[in-house]
Amino acid sequence: MNTPQFDLSAMLSTPQQTAVQQIPCNKLHPYHNHKFELYSGERLEDMVASIKENGVLSPIIVQPDGDGYEILIGHNRWNASKLAGLPNVPAIIKAGLTEDEAEMYVIESNVMQRGFENLKISEQAAAVALRHSEMFSQGKRNDILRELARLENPSAEPDSSTLNPVGSKLDTSESIGNEYGVSKGSVVRLIRINKLTDELKALVDSGELSIRAGVELSFLSEDTQDVVAECAEDCKIDMKSAKMLRVSADSEGNIDRNTVHAILYGEDTEPKVKPKSVKISHDIYTKYFSNGEKPKEITETIEKALELYFKNMEDE
Numbered sequence: 001m002n003t004p005q006f007d008l009s010a011m012l013s014t015p016q017q018t019a020v021q022q023i024p025c026n027k028l029h030p031y032h033n034h035k036f037e038l039y040s041g042e043r044l045e046d047m048v049a050s051i052k053e054n055g056v057l058s059p060i061i062v063q064p065d066g067d068g069y070e071i072l073i074g075h076n077r078w079n080a081s082k083l084a085g086l087p088n089v090p091a092i093i094k095a096g097l098t099e100d101e102a103e104m105y106v107i108e109s110n111v112m113q114r115g116f117e118n119l120k121i122s123e124q125a126a127a128v129a130l131r132h133s134e135m136f137s138q139g140k141r142n143d144i145l146r147e148l149a150r151l152e153n154p155s156a157e158p159d160s161s162t163l164n165p166v167g168s169k170l171d172t173s174e175s176i177g178n179e180y181g182v183s184k185g186s187v188v189r190l191i192r193i194n195k196l197t198d199e200l201k202a203l204v205d206s207g208e209l210s211i212r213a214g215v216e217l218s219f220l221s222e223d224t225q226d227v228v229a230e231c232a233e234d235c236k237i238d239m240k241s242a243k244m245l246r247v248s249a250d251s252e253g254n255i256d257r258n259t260v261h262a263i264l265y266g267e268d269t270e271p272k273v274k275p276k277s278v279k280i281s282h283d284i285y286t287k288y289f290s291n292g293e294k295p296k297e298i299t300e301t302i303e304k305a306l307e308l309y310f311k312n313m314e315d316e
Contacts, residue, residue, distance in 0.1 A: 020059045022088040027068040028060075028078055033103065035126045036110045036119075039076045047080040056081055059090040061105060063097055072097075072105040103130065116180045121211065122201035124180075125194035128187055131176050192218040199229035209237055216242035221253035224260065231264045 039047060060074025071078055072094065081089050097105070107130050116124060173187040180187075189211055193204060195218040203209035209217075209232070216239070217228060228237065228245065244263045249255050289298055 020090050020092055023062065023069060023091045023093075024088055025078065025082050025086065028062065028071055028089065028091075029065070029068060030071055030075055031102070031106050032070065034071075034075060034106065036075070036106075036114075036123050038079055044076070044080060044083075047076060048083045051077070051080050051084040051086065056086070056090055059092050061094060061109075062091050063094045063102060069093065070102075072102055073109040116182075120205045121190075121193060122196075122205050125190040125201070128176060128180065128190040129194035131179070132173070132187070132191055189215050197222055197225045197229060200225055200232075203229070203232055203237075208232070210239065213237055213239045213242035216246045219246050219253055220249055220255065224249065224253060224255045227255075227257050227260045228264070231260060235264055237264065 038044075056077050058074075058077070060077050061072045062069035062074075063072060064070075069091070074089070074091070078089055094102075094105075107127050110123065111119070111127050116127065119127065173191075174184045177184045177187045182190075192215040193201065193211060196204065196214055200209060200214060200217060204211060204214045217225060217237075220228065224245075231237070241263055245255060245260065248259055248263065289301075293301075
């Protein structure tokens with residue numbers, strides 16, 4: 001039985017869906033499930049300077065949300081416009097989008113504008129998971145890609161390699177990998193990374209948690225992942241401990257807190273807190289050490305002072 005295709009192109013071509021309107025910045029807010037990091041530093045400064053000089057050249061895309069609008073495309077242009085002091089931003093309002101279609105606008109536009117290779121691991125995972133999802137038909141995606149290309153360049157069309165015939169079979173990991181320039185194995189791993197909690201995704205992005213260890217943790221429930229993320233503040237989670245956690249989980253991916261602690265901290269169930277360094281202020285340092293003492297001598301003096309202090313506390 002053939003599934004009827006939704007004609008998104010017809011909806012996008014209606015005047016009310018393509019007309020550009022000026023919307024107050026304070027009436028706009030970010031997409032509720034925005035997974036992409038906003039520009040910062042020099043890149044943001046350049047965008048602010050450009051907007052001050054030329055205004056916003058390409059309209060953002062939004063959808064109605066209560067008494068305001070939710071941004072689908074153009075979070076950086078909106079943010080830079082506020083910093084540039086603009087009261088309004090040119091926008092195209094898309095009414096009647098499903099949750100799936102809105103998600104596709106957000107992710108596909110970021111991939112197109114930034115380049116897949118420039119995205120963080122968690123952002124790549126979100127894009128790959130979207131492409132692999134059975135919720136989205138290729139016809140809808142093709143229509144959105146064409147519209148995004150027209151917004152960037154009215155005479156342009158997206159790369160034909162990203163467009164597949166409507167009615168073709170569901171994309172496999174291999175075809176998605178070819179599209180984004182990664183291996184089939186990388187696609188599978190990224191899909192698993194997308195199942196991590198935000199806290200663990202951040203550790204993958206920073207390199208504190210390897211992708212392969214993250215894949216193992218992705219089979220744990222959200223509650224257990226939360227416990228693991230708490231422990232990650234005090235210890236490094238390697239591949240060995242990640243595998244042990246996955247093996248220890250029940251069919252729902254749950255592990256009790258004590259077991260998580262025992263695996264990550266050793267046999268003890270209490271966390272072993274990493275020692276923290278303490279800096280002495282310049283005023284205190286010069287008050288007690290002003291004769292050119294060597295670091296070893298200063299350490300010995302502080303140790304003796306602490307021993308005396310805690311001994312006096314015990315005697316009281």
